[in-house]
Amino acid sequence: MNWTDVLAFARGPLFQVALLVFIAGMAYRLVRVIFLGWQVDKVPARGSKVGGAAISFLKGILIWPFVPWVKNTFKKNPVIYLAGGLFHLGLFVVLVLGTAHMLVWKSLLGFGWKTLPLPIVDWMAAVTIVAMITLFINRLINPVLKLITGPAEWANLAIVFVPMVTGYMMTHHLWFRYEALFSLHMLAVDVLLIWIPLSRISHFMFYFFSKAIHGADFGKRAVEP
């Protein structure tokens, strides 16, 4: 077996299985939580729940969760805001606005879109990698993060890190043979896809729940969320 075979496997059957696990796993998680039941809120509102939820999402969309809307919190923990924000921004740019990934989306969805020039995407990828290393170090030294970080949290960072780094190395033809790197990249992506529904990386789905709850809870009290 050579790298070409590995690549074909990682891009072909394994990728399809991983994608299936990802979709089925996330659907299971979603359904599981929804069917735990919801108490109807009978409290008469002072303000608008929907309005509150809207503001909550406006303040929290895409990279905005990393804007410290609350006074005095940024300077106490700037690393998480900056590195966390740049990491997610970079992730978005690379995965959605990079040509290579757009073509993958196109093959899956059937349509494509305009992408950013390669140097910008490449630069953002580098920023993302630096940001992830920063987050990693921060997890090692911040006392609160030390307390709440277990194997699963380390795995989250590592499993997102590998596809990012291998992807970056591919565009720069660093070290290995291209096919070897591409294979590693695809294997790492497959692992990531399977890992997401098993881990807290699924936060992007539950984000829509918690942000809506937050907005509604504040909105009904006529307080800005």
Place this chain on the structure above:
Amino acid sequence: MESQIVLDTFIKETGGYVASQLEACTRCGMCAEACHFYQATGNPEYAPVWKIELLKRAYEQRFTLVGKAKLLLGIDKSITDTDIADFSKIVYEACTMCNKCSMVCPMGIQLGPLIHEVRSGFSEAGVVPADLMAAVEKQVEEGSPLGVTDDVYESRLEWVADEWEVELPMDVKGADTLVIFSSIEIMKFPENIAAIAKILNAAGENWTLSKKAREVVNFGFYEGNEERTIMFLQRVFDGAIELGVKKIVVTECGHAYDALRWTSYNLMDVPKGIEITHIVGLIGDYLRTGKIKLKEGAFNDGVVTFHDACKIQRRGGHIKEPREILHVLSPDAFKEMSPSHEESICCGGGGGVIAIKEADPIRYAAFGLKIDQMEKIGATTVVMSCSNCRLQFTDCVQHFNLDVKVAGLSQMVADALVE
């Protein structure tokens, strides 16, 4: 096995509301920077996310495949009695349920309400700090955690009516508005009672007090015990039904307002057609509609600032009214602390913390943040609309020997009334 009771309670409480928020947490630790107890002490165990750790573990181990696998592999441990004892100290002594953390959390997780669920589990298992529990039991038996029995209630009110020459209508059937004081006001700040009575009388309000509904404080709510929370709420509603009022006014007590206005409807059948409001909201309305007139600039010396209470402002929504009032009373002297409004820093004494002697050191430490805030603007008077905050401020001002006057908003309004 206390841990088993806690676990069962957690699982019973875990519906979509709890689960979806537990799932959303990215373990980023940002919420720590919101908590005055963490900021003041640097103890990572006071991070809000850590306070819901057991709730999270119970959820994962019961409801998720990964949680079950982690338990089998020994990566996670099941909850033990030792855990319960440790966390009981953390969630009762180092949390005022102020919910500031939910504003900082990038996922918007309502940590305050989730910590309340944690307390519920602990209360079912009876792992509650002894001081707090003693107060709860006192309220069950005597009707008040501060020993305001029927006799004490009547004699205190008689004395207030006498001392401040104010009319205090009692058990008036057919009155529009039932006003219920907290025992903190009755025992520690009686001048507040006189002040609120003066304001209501000046506005021509058809109001009454009730012997049945004589205590608005709800220590069952602090404890997180649903049964006792309902028991104390029921006493209030019984009084309201008996007198046939249309409105219940909670006086300067924050968590009582949270329990009555924002929680009771989801716990029990609240009598229909009764509006529940807070005295600050009512005074704000009086001022807007011209039912009372205030002497402009009545308190215009020095630097006057307002402390936002977590349960009346951030979680009660009465943020504008105090400002409107203070812009009349102290047009030049009024100055905001930073941060303020819904982002305000908690006084450190709410959520039952001030009732627990063992929490004194961190309660004082947390107040340090408030001192910084006041010193930055050179405050000479700090005004508030919650008598629990006021108890904490009065105690801390004495403890730290500060040169700041602590004032209740209603009292300032009463002093500035013009006929």
